[in-house]
Amino acid sequence: MNLSNLLMMNVTPSESPTAPQVLGIDLGGTAIKLGRFTQDGTCLQTLRIPTPQPATPEAVLVAMVAAIAEIDAERKAVAIGVGTPGPADATGRIARVAINLSGWQDVLLADWLEAKTGRLTVIANDANCAGLGEAWLGAGRWYRNLILLTLGTGVGGAIILDGKLFVGHHGTAGELGLITLSPDGPPCNSGNQGSLEQYVSVQAIRRRTGMEPDELGAMALAGDPKALEFWQQYGQDLGAGLASLIYVLTPEAIIIGGGVSASADFFFPSVQAEIERRVLPSSRAGLQLLRAELGNQAGMVGAAKLAWQLL
Structure with a gap:
């Protein structure tokens, strides 16, 4: 079992x-x-x-x-x-x-x-x-170097290097959702502006569309062109943010969790395409883009x- x-x-x-x-x-x-x-x-x-x-x-x-x-x-x-x-x-x-x-x-x-x-x-x-849970028993169990992003109300993150959780010298490393995606973007509660969180969190989806992620997922499943277009753009934004992280950390795997990941089938293709467009092959060789397995x-x-x- x-x-x-x-x-x-x-x-x-x-x-x-x-x-x-x-x-x-x-x-x-x-x-x-x-x-x-x-x-x-x-x-x-x-x-x-x-x-x-x-x-x-x-x-x-x-x-x-x-x-x-x-x-x-x-x-x-x-x-x-x-x-x-x-x-x-x-x-x-x-x-x-x-x-x-x-x-x-x-x-x-x-x-x-x-x-x-x-x-x-x-x-x-x-x-x-x-992130440590997914690395131990979940989607990341076959990899020693990986990052996790949780796409929820905010965007959480974790970094696993050589099988160990990396937290930095003050214990606060891994705030992956707070990296800058657009210098002139919406303000973030962190004090940053245009952070990745402001484009791919649940709150960002609500602000951008006036809808909930599960609604957009259901619409995309039914073939709604506007919902499909939204998820394509969403994937491009997420892929652009991941590109920066890949250049710094060159992980073997990127694991995506959180509630928004339920619609991964609709945005993973454009995430992958954006990574391939932005990241040198030498920095993404063998990189796996995976959905989290352990849920809550x-x-x-x-x-x-x-x-x-x-x-």
Whole structure:
């Protein structure tokens, strides 16, 4: 049975009573998802609980500790990885900011969880966790060097170099959606102007068309020429942004996830064509453009991989 089936069915396969395990936790604005994993990536159990509202650090910690006790009552997990909706510090200890959570500023989340649970803990940005998850068990499992872009409300990113997550010396590398695509483009919340996010995020699609991505996808599937034209232009914009990233990182694979990726069949061809037009063959030799495989479980899976890397 594959990972996605295990996650959906919440089944517990046979397991060695002494084999070490870890917990992967994806902390989101509406839900906290937990998974218990073996070293080969087998998911033994999952749990989903609502994120407390307001989601203060103290309330979230209490909820997480209770959920950890529930999913690992026998205390088989020896380490915990947590993906948070915002940047962590380079050491994986401090949640510097958590987007859409109340009162999160330089929260010592790893220290708190270690003190409450007695387990080694590490944290990372949720997009970085998603990239690590896809690299471990998803679309990137055959590659050592890859990048992930999540096309959602914003555009998240992750960089995997030589099989390891690259976060830079301050822990904030990989903000791939914030690179400049057009110097005179729409302003970005980051302070940039004309960032890639302003052309390929869900919010950008709404601004440009007045429609939702799934509506445009359904129209394209029905052969609507305006929707098909939009997705072609969308792919060209995304391909132009990816061209810059390819020249810098020369990845083996680019993985595209997030809600907009549901329409990948309509924009991947123009992404590929734009990359081929803009990037020298020597910089894109063997490059694979792939759709993410783990869906909204990627962050939890990647957080578990982070935990394994502690050991």
